[in-house]
Amino acid sequence: EAGVAQSPRYKIIEKRQSVAFWCNPISGHATLYWYQQILGQGPKLLIQFQNNGVVDDSQLPKDRFSAERLKGVDSTLKIQPAKLEDSAVYLCASSGGSGTYEQYFGPGTRLTVT
Amino acid sequence: DQQVKQNSPSLSVQEGRISILNCDYTNSMFDYFLWYKKYPAEGPTFLISISSIKDKNEDGRFTVFLNKSAKHLSLHIVPSQPGDSAVYFCAARASNSGYALNFGKGTSLLVTP
Numbered sequence: 001e002a003g004v005a006q007s008p009r010y011k012i013i014e015k016r017q018s019v020a021f022w023c024n025p026i027s028g029h030a031t032l033y034w035y036q037q038i039l040g041q042g043p044k045l046l047i048q049f050q051n052n053g054v055v056d057d058s059q060l061p062k063d064r065f066s067a068e069r070l071k072g073v074d075s076t077l078k079i080q081p082a083k084l085e086d087s088a089v090y091l092c093a094s095s096g097g098s099g100t101y102e103q104y105f106g107p108g109t110r111l112t113v114t
Numbered sequence: 115d116q117q118v119k120q121n122s123p124s125l126s127v128q129e130g131r132i133s134i135l136n137c138d139y140t141n142s143m144f145d146y147f148l149w150y151k152k153y154p155a156e157g158p159t160f161l162i163s164i165s166s167i168k169d170k171n172e173d174g175r176f177t178v179f180l181n182k183s184a185k186h187l188s189l190h191i192v193p194s195q196p197g198d199s200a201v202y203f204c205a206a207r208a209s210n211s212g213y214a215l216n217f218g219k220g221t222s223l224l225v226t227p
Contacts, residue, residue: 004157031213042118042203042217043158055212091157101146101207103215105157 002027004106006092012112018080021109025073025094031055032069033103034077035091043091049075082113117141118206120218127225133191135221137204140185144206148215149178149189152201161202162189194225 005024013019025032030051035043046065048056051072060067064083069075079086089110093103119138127133137147145166150158164171164178164187171178177190191198201222205215 006157033214040219042205042219043215044217045214048212048214056214093157095213101213101215102148102160102163103213104160105150107155107157 004092004094004104006090006106006109008109009107010110010112012114013082015084015113016081018078019082019111020076020078021090021092021111023075023077023092023106025075025092026096026104029094029096029104030072031095032075033093033095034067034075035093035105037089037091037108039088046077079111082111084113087111087113116219117144118204118216118218120202120204120221122221123219124222124224127194127223129196129225129227130193133189133194133198133223133225135189135191135202135204135223137187137189137218138185139187139206141206141208141216142185143208143210144216145209146207147178147180147187148205148207149176150203150205150217151198152203152220158203191223194223196225196227199223199225 032049034046037043046060049069067077089108091108093105095103148163149161151161152158180187201220203220204218
């Protein structure tokens with residue numbers, strides 16, 4: 001079974017530029033999550049999708065971050081414009097059927113904003 | 115507000131000995147707890163979990179203990195192996211927040227030969 005795929009793996013941009021990250025979850029997983037992990041911290045949830053609907057985006061900085069999950073499969077997370085404090089690893093995770101709380105993570109995208 | 119706390123940033127253990135990683139939480143609505151293992155440049159990998167209705171769950175060399183009254187859980191690795199060297203994250207799910215997980219800051223485990 002293929003795992004969660006993310007691209008790109010690394011990205012370096014200047015502040016005020018925009019960037020987009022892509023995630024393809026495990027086949028059949030209805031729930032998809034985007035996390036932000038700042039160096040030395042644990043992952044922090046940004047947004048959670050159930051199929052193509054948003055379940056929780058309470059911690060997403062909506063003035064600069066946006067995410068979508070068209071057709072309930074792939075997802076894209078965008079930052080526009082980026083700030084220095086957005087430098088982090090962006091992790092995508094997915095989880096499967098009812099009663100399953102384990103989330104399966106992709107390798108992450110390391111973003112450096114200069 | 116850190117609801118899941120891992121107060122030991124690092125731990126060093128000799129190969130063959132027991133590794134004990136600790137985690138404390140503050141939210142009484144947490145009802146499911148998970149441990150993840152993370153190698154550098156990789157995403158976290160699910161290791162073991164426990165429901166709040168249990169006090170112990172075992173899977174091979176890994177055992178998780180839950181003390182609800184103390185709001186404390188621990189991960190025991192016996193015997194520890196050099197390949198266990200990684201960052202371990204404790205995570206918890208609240209019964210009133212869907213499937214979102216709250217993570218601790220992690221403990222870096224080094225198992226020396």
